[in-house]
Amino acid sequence: MTDRWKWRGMCAGLMIAAMLLSAPGALAAEKIVWLVRDLPPLAVHDGPYKDQGIIDQLLPVLIANMPQYEHVIQRVNRARALQVLEGPDLACDPMLVWNPTRALSIVYSSPILGLRSNGLVIRRVDEPLIAPFVHDQTVDLPAMLAAQSVKLGLVAKRSYGVWIDDQLSKSPANPLFTHYGNDAIGSLLQMQHVGRLPALLGYWPEIQSKAKQHGLSSKDLAFYPVEGAPAYQTIYAGCTKNPKGQKAIADINKVLGNLPRDSLASAQAYWTQTSQADDGQAHAPVPDQTPAAH
Numbered sequence: 001m002t003d004r005w006k007w008r009g010m011c012a013g014l015m016i017a018a019m020l021l022s023a024p025g026a027l028a029a030e031k032i033v034w035l036v037r038d039l040p041p042l043a044v045h046d047g048p049y050k051d052q053g054i055i056d057q058l059l060p061v062l063i064a065n066m067p068q069y070e071h072v073i074q075r076v077n078r079a080r081a082l083q084v085l086e087g088p089d090l091a092c093d094p095m096l097v098w099n100p101t102r103a104l105s106i107v108y109s110s111p112i113l114g115l116r117s118n119g120l121v122i123r124r125v126d127e128p129l130i131a132p133f134v135h136d137q138t139v140d141l142p143a144m145l146a147a148q149s150v151k152l153g154l155v156a157k158r159s160y161g162v163w164i165d166d167q168l169s170k171s172p173a174n175p176l177f178t179h180y181g182n183d184a185i186g187s188l189l190q191m192q193h194v195g196r197l198p199a200l201l202g203y204w205p206e207i208q209s210k211a212k213q214h215g216l217s218s219k220d221l222a223f224y225p226v227e228g229a230p231a232y233q234t235i236y237a238g239c240t241k242n243p244k245g246q247k248a249i250a251d252i253n254k255v256l257g258n259l260p261r262d263s264l265a266s267a268q269a270y271w272t273q274t275s276q277a278d279d280g281q282a283h284a285p286v287p288d289q290t291p292a293a294h
Helices: 003-021 054-064 078-085 124-133 141-147 162-169 184-193 204-213 243-258 265-278
Strands: 030-036 069-075 091-096 106-108 113-116 119-123 152-155 176-179 199-202 221-225 232-240
Touching: 030 054, 030 078, 030 243, 054 091, 054 243, 078 091, 078 232, 091 106, 091 243, 106 243, 119 124, 119 184, 119 204, 124 141, 124 199, 124 221, 141 162, 152 184, 176 184, 184 199, 184 204, 199 204, 204 221, 232 243
Parallel strands: 030 069, 030 091, 152 176, 152 199
Antiparallel strands: 091 232, 106 232, 113 232, 119 199, 119 221
8 A cells, every 4th residue: 555545544534533523613703823843743844744744634623623713824933933922912833842931921732642752863873972871772861961072953942841951951051052943953964964963852753754854864863762751742732821822722622622532543653653664773662652642
């Protein structure tokens, strides 16, 4: 069976859910700006997996079941999305990680799904650089940062999860390199490829997809979970923290609560299989993604 037909079959559950949940509604009165960014396996803007991300499939379902709103989709980077969410207009991001700082200006939905957490990605030829900090196939991130011997690439304003964020906030500035571009991970991977940056943080499916977009081989890379960090990261939708945003989150939660429990399972399984098929050679075995968490 071709990938095209596999993908069509995989999407059937969400398409059926959209039809079952949709109901006639009033004309759109309030505008929601949906803020999305290129972040496999959640959303994919370019390359061979374009529009095949998990949130790529969920967002049309949310839109179809919230006809009381006018929906506008905006593609922005992480830093710009946070700036918009802190503004006065109603905006929502369907692919957010929770952290206490964001919670001051963003109201969060029920959990949508869980993903394997961000980890450290390094060129295999550079693995000796992190060898002193590797225990049981995980990397001791605080020790590595304190040693200041390995430059680490980061995406500006991105949350890597509360535990990892806390370690980064305590790190000396010297080993950190932060990229603010619209294709930050792609740029960091290119820097890594030419030897300017040995390591970066990201989701493994994200790294594989971005490497393919830029003509790079993920087989040359090794993925290490971060020692002490949770194995999985919960993804939420988040909206501007004002009465309009709180109402939108209530409406989003209603749609999420009525989705068939396994409606995202096929999409998650697809990305697990894709990750393993691309090379299957992360340093540690890549487990299945967790089921939808709502």
